Amino acid sequence: MSATLVRPAPERVAVRAREIVRIIEADPEFARLRTACAKYDEDWQSFTGYALVDGFDVETDTVPLFPEALRAMAIKSAVYEMTDGDEQAAEIPVSVPVDEMIHALAAQFTVLSRVQERTGIKFVHATDREQIGGWDHGDYTHQVYRAAWGPLSERFWIGKEETMKRKAVVVAKYEPLGIFQGGRKFAPGFATRG
DSSP: OOTTOOOOOHHHHHHHHHHHHHHHHHSTTHHHHHHHHHGGGGGOOOSSSGGGSTTOOHHHHHHHHHHHHHHHHHHHHHHHHHTTSOHHHHOOOOOHHHHHHHHHHHTOHHHHHHHHHHHOOOOOOOGGGOOTTOOOTTSHHHHHHHHHHSSOOTTTOOOHHHHHHHHHHHHHHHGGGTEEGGGTEEOTTTTTOO
16 A cells, blocks of 8 residues: 555545445445345355454355445445546555445446446455555554444454454365365365365
8 A cells, every 4th residue: 555545534435435335225226236235155266365354154144245335335435536537546445345345346346337327436446455454443443433434343344453363363274174274275185075
């Protein structure tokens, strides 16, 4: 991240982010977008995202997690608008589980594209600009979120230090099974031997 990165005041972004969420929720395909994210369950392979949420269950956690992702995307979109399309500034840090749901949202490419066309709102998500695990309590994202919607869900918004602890525990549990580097590498024969 650039040392000269400048973002608009959290209170200003919060006003626009709330408006963006209202606009998206009013879109005729919003229900389909929300439902499609929840049905993405059979394709989700999250070794170090959802696994950080204590007792995560795709069937029960997607409903409350979806609004968190939508709000984070609204903040990104608001920052993007207010910085004349500065993608670096717009790629705010978010909690790892919330980022996983953002990926599910972004995977609904066709519907999301139509929503963007109808609303004129640009969704911003760039993996090469992300600060994976960089979100923390009290940071810029948290300030905007709190100003826009009040307290966040502590179940899904896991701070930086706790994220590092949980990730280390999860990775250590996977290694004896032959899953290495948080799911980026598997032991030979993992998928072919019983």
